Amino acid sequence: MKERTLAGLANGVPDNSSRTLWQIVRANVLTLFNGIVGGCFLLLLVLGQWQDALFGFAALSNAVIGVVQEFRAKRLLDRLAVMDAPQARVLRDGQVQEIAVADVVLDDITVLQAGDQVVADAVIVDDNGLEVDESLLTGESEPVNKDPGSTVLSGSTITAGQGKARVVAVGASSYASLLTAEAKRFSLVNSEIRNGINRVLGWISWALFPVVVVITNGQMQAKGGWDAAFRTGAWVEALVGAVAGAIAMIPLGLVLMTSVAFAVGGVRLARHNVLVQELAAVEGLARVDVLCIDKTGTLTEGKVVFDGVHAVGGPPPPGWEEALGWFGSDPHANATARSLAGTFGFDGSRAPTAVVPFSSARKWSAASFLPPHAAAGTWVLGAPEMALPGSNGSTDVVLAQARRLASAGLRTLVLAHTQETVPEGSPDDDVRLPGGLAAAALVTFREMVRPDAAQTLSYFRRQGVGVKILSGDDHRTVSAVAREVGLDVGDGYDARHLPQEAKRLEETLEGFSVFGRVTPQQKKDMVLALRRMGHTVAMTGDGVNDALALKEADIGIAMDTAAPATKAVARLVLLDGRFDRLPAVLAEGRQVIANIERVSVLFLSKTTYAVALSVLFGALMWNFPFLPRQLSATDGLTIGIPAFFLALMSNSRRYRPGFLRRSLAMAVPAGIVVTAAVMAVQVYSVGAAGFSVGASRTASVLTLSLVGLSVLAAVSRPVSALRLAIIAAMFLGLVLLMTVPVLQEFFMLEWPPPELTAAALAAAAVAIVAVVALSRAHARRYPADPPVKMTPP
Numbered sequence: 001m002k003e004r005t006l007a008g009l010a011n012g013v014p015d016n017s018s019r020t021l022w023q024i025v026r027a028n029v030l031t032l033f034n035g036i037v038g039g040c041f042l043l044l045l046v047l048g049q050w051q052d053a054l055f056g057f058a059a060l061s062n063a064v065i066g067v068v069q070e071f072r073a074k075r076l077l078d079r080l081a082v083m084d085a086p087q088a089r090v091l092r093d094g095q096v097q098e099i100a101v102a103d104v105v106l107d108d109i110t111v112l113q114a115g116d117q118v119v120a121d122a123v124i125v126d127d128n129g130l131e132v133d134e135s136l137l138t139g140e141s142e143p144v145n146k147d148p149g150s151t152v153l154s155g156s157t158i159t160a161g162q163g164k165a166r167v168v169a170v171g172a173s174s175y176a177s178l179l180t181a182e183a184k185r186f187s188l189v190n191s192e193i194r195n196g197i198n199r200v201l202g203w204i205s206w207a208l209f210p211v212v213v214v215i216t217n218g219q220m221q222a223k224g225g226w227d228a229a230f231r232t233g234a235w236v237e238a239l240v241g242a243v244a245g246a247i248a249m250i251p252l253g254l255v256l257m258t259s260v261a262f263a264v265g266g267v268r269l270a271r272h273n274v275l276v277q278e279l280a281a282v283e284g285l286a287r288v289d290v291l292c293i294d295k296t297g298t299l300t301e302g303k304v305v306f307d308g309v310h311a312v313g314g315p316p317p318p319g320w321e322e323a324l325g326w327f328g329s330d331p332h333a334n335a336t337a338r339s340l341a342g343t344f345g346f347d348g349s350r351a352p353t354a355v356v357p358f359s360s361a362r363k364w365s366a367a368s369f370l371p372p373h374a375a376a377g378t379w380v381l382g383a384p385e386m387a388l389p390g391s392n393g394s395t396d397v398v399l400a401q402a403r404r405l406a407s408a409g410l411r412t413l414v415l416a417h418t419q420e421t422v423p424e425g426s427p428d429d430d431v432r433l434p435g436g437l438a439a440a441a442l443v444t445f446r447e448m449v450r451p452d453a454a455q456t457l458s459y460f461r462r463q464g465v466g467v468k469i470l471s472g473d474d475h476r477t478v479s480a481v482a483r484e485v486g487l488d489v490g491d492g493y494d495a496r497h498l499p500q501e502a503k504r505l506e507e508t509l510e511g512f513s514v515f516g517r518v519t520p521q522q523k524k525d526m527v528l529a530l531r532r533m534g535h536t537v538a539m540t541g542d543g544v545n546d547a548l549a550l551k552e553a554d555i556g557i558a559m560d561t562a563a564p565a566t567k568a569v570a571r572l573v574l575l576d577g578r579f580d581r582l583p584a585v586l587a588e589g590r591q592v593i594a595n596i597e598r599v600s601v602l603f604l605s606k607t608t609y610a611v612a613l614s615v616l617f618g619a620l621m622w623n624f625p626f627l628p629r630q631l632s633a634t635d636g637l638t639i640g641i642p643a644f645f646l647a648l649m650s651n652s653r654r655y656r657p658g659f660l661r662r663s664l665a666m667a668v669p670a671g672i673v674v675t676a677a678v679m680a681v682q683v684y685s686v687g688a689a690g691f692s693v694g695a696s697r698t699a700s701v702l703t704l705s706l707v708g709l710s711v712l713a714a715v716s717r718p719v720s721a722l723r724l725a726i727i728a729a730m731f732l733g734l735v736l737l738m739t740v741p742v743l744q745e746f747f748m749l750e751w752p753p754p755e756l757t758a759a760a761l762a763a764a765a766v767a768i769v770a771v772v773a774l775s776r777a778h779a780r781r782y783p784a785d786p787p788v789k790m791t792p793p
Contacts, residue, residue, distance in 0.1 A: 475516025608671020
């Protein structure tokens, strides 16, 4: 074994992340806009105008936050692995040994049992009813029977039976390693905010070059032409003006605020033991209008306990207690059967002659005993509708009784008996129920309802989020549990009769809220159908069989007990498994969306007036009315500083699609209003003559700041004491900017003459009235939702 390990034939997997730190830095720093901003920043430093290069710090902050965000996600994803088995069982020196997964080597014989996850690709050499769930690997939802000579892939799960397999691929060459690499790949959740911002950045990319050409030429012409500008040295001031126009077009702060809001949301949720695999998923749950959940582990605690035995007519045949004891003590039993062990004993003195392990496809298991065993004959334990023979009088009575018990919220199995035996060594895929079966008793089990389930589901109902329960249990049992937690679900639906045709499937999903006997493939199909119907779907899950549906859902949510493979495809992980954490996620997501929409109006209005002013002043060949440092000051007072606080304030508004459309409907007209006000001041300044360039620029700064503060006040509605305080503080900052000598000197501001000041104030006043009218018209077109109570249960 040591030689194979040294030869690199062990199961250790290289710890390669999806992207190296350098790749992450390169992706976040070497972007088009960072290149433009960085080039302008360096140009101003070369020209000795470092005071006008303050915008470089915003670009640097944005890049740093982007790197930190993705590196954080990288570290979390790197910890994920497909395998859920810290130890592997192998046959060495004639004995079964438990070793670390990384110590498994080529040609090892692994011992597989129900519940195990395959740790390396292997070929079956011996099996006893071995069934493997390969849903995560192949997309096939049904367990696959495995015979000697067939291959099992790492990452698959043993669902029934036992066996031995020889390892044929390890480490990086195994299927699990390839799947792990795929799961670790940094992917992006569908984010309306990010998509909208990227769309705006795309538009700006197309407009940036021609606008820069126009404004650069205009600034040079304003200095007497290109030759005169270079001859007199005025080209420096012309380039500074061109840089001011170009930088103003780029909404760097919007990207920064979005990153900050996502990052802070992720940190807040981490305090609630919610791991956000990608920070944009904070927004995702807020857009969800349908939540798909399982019964077990969500509505109930997931631990199955024995409830009771119910007679089905006469007394059960002798040996029924010993038979139940064997089903409970079977090392390959599922969780339901294992709960029998505490009530019924089995001495183990005589093993059954033939065993049919439980299969999720058959939904029954069986054991045959020979006389003089107390439980002589064959006993079958399974779902009543699957384990009892075709319709007859006695069977129908038992099935009706089973339905009544299931309707009371009890998981119901039938214990049936016959003197016939299951032939020993029968191929598993040919196993049929033995003849002569008769019901001996009905056995019921129950799950404890989670104490937080009723409050949490009531909360989602108040928030307008529909709930679909998709369970593998009897739909009557699931409906009873749903009613116990306060859901008005009506009758459940047996998913075995679910229509295949897409339209009928959608109609069925519209009409029912509870579905029982749902297979993994059906979960996936139902999630896809809901999305086709226009819903934004979240899906909770913990088993490997949920991975397919979690992949297809808009937001996949894994419980703490989920296999790492399931966590790998989920966007959110509830680290303590508490379902009542989801309302906090919903509240946080709604806050992020609503606040980013609020502050986006500020940034997009700035982009609008920056483009308009650049084009107009370039076409008119006038001096650009601002220096870069002055725009940095006005941006900070009217947009940057208040946006930081607004983006992090509580906001309970429900999600409404169309974030970008609503933002642009306010931002574009507001930007045009600002442009008109500044142009009016400049037209007066040029026409009146005698005003210095510094005074003219100061008048424009005053006008822009006052109108910008009115836009800030408009997007801050509904007004609160804190928002009023922010607006007042920004106004005080403007007063200090215009009056404190040190600030006046640094930002090159000089108080304009009285007539120019009056013109600036008049233009600002008219523009403020226009902003107020615009804000009211926008509110009528897009009325705000009434306040929503967001206090989690």
